Every structure is written in structure tokens, then in C-alpha cells.
Amino acid sequence: MIIWNQGEFYPGLGKKIVELNNVVDPGPSDSLIKIDGFTVSPGKDGHFVEQTDGNPYSEDELDAIHTYATTRMVINLFGNLIEKQIQWSWWKDGEGDPLLIKIRSNDIHARYIKDQKCIELDNYGPQDSLIHNCRCVDLIAHETAHAILDRLMPHLNAGNVETKGIGEAFCDLAAIFMVLSQKDLCAYAIEETKGDLMQSSILSLYGVGHGDEQNQFKEIRNAINNTTYKSDSWSPYDYSQVLIGMLYEILIALFEENRASTKNDVENLYQSGQHWMQAIVHTFRHCPVPNTDIADYGQQLIQFFDKGSLDIKNLLAKRNIL
Numbered sequence: 013m014i015i016w017n018q019g020e021f022y023p024g025l026g027k028k029i030v031e032l033n034n035v036v037d038p039g040p041s042d043s044l045i046k047i048d049g050f051t052v053s054p055g056k057d058g059h060f061v062e063q064t065d066g067n068p069y070s071e072d073e074l075d076a077i078h079t080y081a082t083t084r085m086v087i088n089l090f091g092n093l094i095e096k097q098i099q100w101s102w103w104k105d106g107e108g109d110p111l112l113i114k115i116r117s118n119d120i121h122a123r124y125i126k127d128q129k130c131i132e133l134d135n136y137g138p139q140d141s142l143i144h145n146c147r148c149v150d151l152i153a154h155e156t157a158h159a160i161l162d163r164l165m166p167h168l169n170a171g172n173v174e175t176k177g178i179g180e181a182f183c184d185l186a187a188i189f190m191v192l193s194q195k196d197l198c199a200y201a202i203e204e205t206k207g208d209l210m211q212s213s214i215l216s217l218y219g220v221g222h223g224d225e226q227n228q229f230k231e232i233r234n235a236i237n238n239t240t241y242k243s244d245s246w247s248p249y250d251y252s253q254v255l256i257g258m259l260y261e262i263l264i265a266l267f268e269e270n271r272a273s274t275k276n277d278v279e280n281l282y283q284s285g286q287h288w289m290q291a292i293v294h295t296f297r298h299c300p301v302p303n304t305d306i307a308d309y310g311q312q313l314i315q316f317f318d319k320g321s322l323d324i325k326n327l328l329a330k331r332n333i334l
């Protein structure tokens with residue numbers, strides 16, 4: 013299938029072809045995903061890369077193909093991490109309606125709407141230079157993670173502001189997971205940062221090009237931040253930034269630690285990333301319900317990294333979490 017490699021605002025990356033290990037029906041669709049209003053058929057050689065006659069798919073059809081494939085990659089990634097088939101919160105006995113993905117015009121939203129079993133990814137801006145939320149892998153990863161969370165840890169979508177902030181962190185982390193799980197993007201991050209991961213890159217920047225209409229390359233959020241914990245924040249994103257900033261520092265610490273044994277930075281980032289993703293999924297799944305606060309989550313991290321040499325307590329203290 014043909015997809016945007018991260019999004020339309022990374023001109024050096026463009027599009028690429030990915031192979032999925034699941035059966036894909038026309039739409040594209042499968043039991044978990046339906047792209048609203050599209051019935052794109054497989055093209056040449058049964059793949060969704062070009063039409064049967066060798067001509068390219070239309071822009072709209074490519075959007076549907078990209079949106080389907082990227083959503084599926086997020087689902088497959090989390091399915092592997094939790095070693096379980098992903099199901100939606102409305103499913104019973106292993107079946108139910110697919111998640112409907114609406115690619116709509118003239119609004120700015122990217123959101124998961126549980127009651128409608130759907131994700132909306134809107135196009136916005138002037139007609140001659142529309143911004144397409146559906147082309148942004150980070151936004152798809154974030155919204156798909158909300159849908160996954162709704163089945164696995166629903167309290168993180170619906171608790172108090174701080175608990176919701178932890179849920180928002182999980183969804184932004186899904187975007188970082190997507191980069192870490194693809195070696196070509198790990199290589200891109202290493203090239204961008206010259207191996208210094210404290211430099212902003214494809215890895216740390218979330219939603220590049222979608223942050224500010226005045227600035228074409230502005231991101232929505234950056235995992236490299238100095239946000240510290242305050243108990244009275246009113247926005248879930250204040251809490252999510254604290255958590256993401258701290259977890260990103262753990263990723264760098266793992267990467268630096270592994271440098272002694274793995275000389276190749278790309279391979280090291282990929283391997284460190286695997287360990288980091290498993291740590292995050294494990295610690296999230298062991299948080300107390302219904303309301304989790306960031307200190308609870310910090311305790312899970314301390315326990316998980318108990319036998320390693322990372323000073324997790326120091327990283328937490330720096331953020332005012334302990």
C-alpha cells in the first residue's frame with residue numbers, strides 16, 4: 013500500500029510503499045477499519061499502489077489508502093506490544109462494527125468520537141492550499157490510540173483532568189512509537205539530529221505542519237520540553253507534556269546506555285525503542301483505576317526499571333512528580 017511517510021510536511025520523505033500482513037478488502041477496509049464513503053479497489057498485482065492500468069490513484073483515493081494503511085499499522089503495532097488482538101470498546105464476543113474513519117472538509121478537527129464509533133480527520137484552510145489531517149501519521153496514530161485506549165484502559169479517556177492527561181500522553185506516545193517501529197524513520201531521526209536526540213526531530217515533534225496556520229512547519233507539541241508537574245492545571249495537555257517530556261528523557265537514557273554495546277546509532281535507536289515501548293505499555297496497563305495521577309504512574313516506572321541502572325527517581329524529581 014502507498015502511504016505518506018510521516019506526512020506532507022516532510023518534503024525529504026514523501027511517500028513510500030508498505031506491506032501489511034493482514035488481508036485488505038476493497039475500501040480499503042477490514043473487520044476493524046472502514047474509510048467512510050470510499051470503495052477503492054486493489055490495483056495492479058492486487059496491491060493498493062497504482063491502479064490496474066498502471067495509472068496513479070486519484071488524490072482522494074490515495075488519502076483513503078494512506079489513512080487505512082496507517083491506522084492498520086498503529087493497530088498492528090499495539091497488537092504486537094500487548095500480544096493480543098485489538099478490539100473496539102463496542103465489540104462483543106470478538107466482533108462488532110468497524111471503526112469508521114471520516115475524511116471531511118472545512119473543519120480543523122482530528123478527533124475520536126466514541127458514540128459515533130468514528131474518527132474524524134478534517135481538511136481545513138484555503139481551498140488552494142488545504143491542510144489534510146488525514147495525511148499526518150502523528151494525528152492518525154493519536155486518534156487511533158484513543159480508540160484502542162477505550163477498550164484497554166477506558167478510564168484514561170474519561171477520568172479527571174490529570175488522568176485524561178495521562179491518556180493524552182499515551183496517544184502522543186503512539187505517534188513516537190510509529191517512528192521508532194520503522195527503521196527508515198529511525199535512520200531519518202539519527203540523520204536529522206546527528207545522533208544527539210536532544211535536538212528536535214521527527215521523533216520528538218508531534219503534528220509538524222498542523223500547529224499554526226501562519227507557519228507551515230510548526231508542530232503541535234514537542235516531546236523535548238521542560239514542563240514540570242503542577243497539581244492545579246486545567247488542561248490535560250499540561251499533564252501529558254510533563255509525562256512525555258520525562259519519558260522521552262528515559263528513551264534518550266536507554267539509547268545512551270546502549271551505545272557502549274551497539275555502535276550503529278540507527279540499530280540502537282530501534283532496539284532501545286522496542287524496550288522503551290514495552291516499558292510504557294506495561295506501566296500504563298498497571299496504573300490504578302478509575303483515577304490515575306502522575307505520581308501513581310511514576311511509581312509504576314520506578315518498579316519497572318528497578319533492576320536497571322537508570323535513575324528514574326531523579327528524572328521524576330526534576331519534573332516535580334515525586
Ligand SMILES: [Zn+2]
Pocket residue numbers: 154158180183
Ligand atoms: Zn487526544
